[in-house]
Amino acid sequence: MRGSVTAEFALSVPAVILLLGVLLSAGSAALCQVRVEEAARAAARTIARGEGPPVIAREVERVAGPSAKHLIESSAGVVTVTVSAEVPGPLATVVGLTAAARASLTIEANQ
Numbered sequence: 001m002r003g004s005v006t007a008e009f010a011l012s013v014p015a016v017i018l019l020l021g022v023l024l025s026a027g028s029a030a031l032c033q034v035r036v037e038e039a040a041r042a043a044a045r046t047i048a049r050g051e052g053p054p055v056i057a058r059e060v061e062r063v064a065g066p067s068a069k070h071l072i073e074s075s076a077g078v079v080t081v082t083v084s085a086e087v088p089g090p091l092a093t094v095v096g097l098t099a100a101a102r103a104s105l106t107i108e109a110n111q
Contacts, residue, residue: 025091032099036083039064040103043081047072048105056081080104 039060046059053072060070060083068085080102087097 021091025087025089028089029087029092029097029099032085032087033101035064036068036085036099037101037103039068039070040081040083040101043070043072043083044079044103044105047079047081074107077107078104079107 046056071082073080082102084100
């Protein structure tokens with residue numbers, strides 16, 4: 001009887017550790033997604049203020065971290081900022097998770 005409890009415990013510990021790893025990775029992915037969404041909005045606000053590319057890049061890095069990448073696209077008076085970053089953590093790296101977000105704004109012509 002005593003040996004069966006030890007065997008059950010030995011089998012359940014790796015499952016609990018795996019579940020904890022998955023939960024921590026999900027939390028990390030959610031936090032990374034929020035950061036890139038905020039970075040895209042902050043970059044769009046920076047563009048709306050009339051700032052140049054170096055200021056926009058610094059703002060994206062400040063909000064989303066140094067590994068974040070951004071792309072600015074403009075067409076027909078609409079500017080779209082796309083920010084992406086790799087989700088940190090060993091499980092996310094193995095799977096290749098990337099968080100991405102877009103923010104757009106309309107540039108009005110001066111009258």
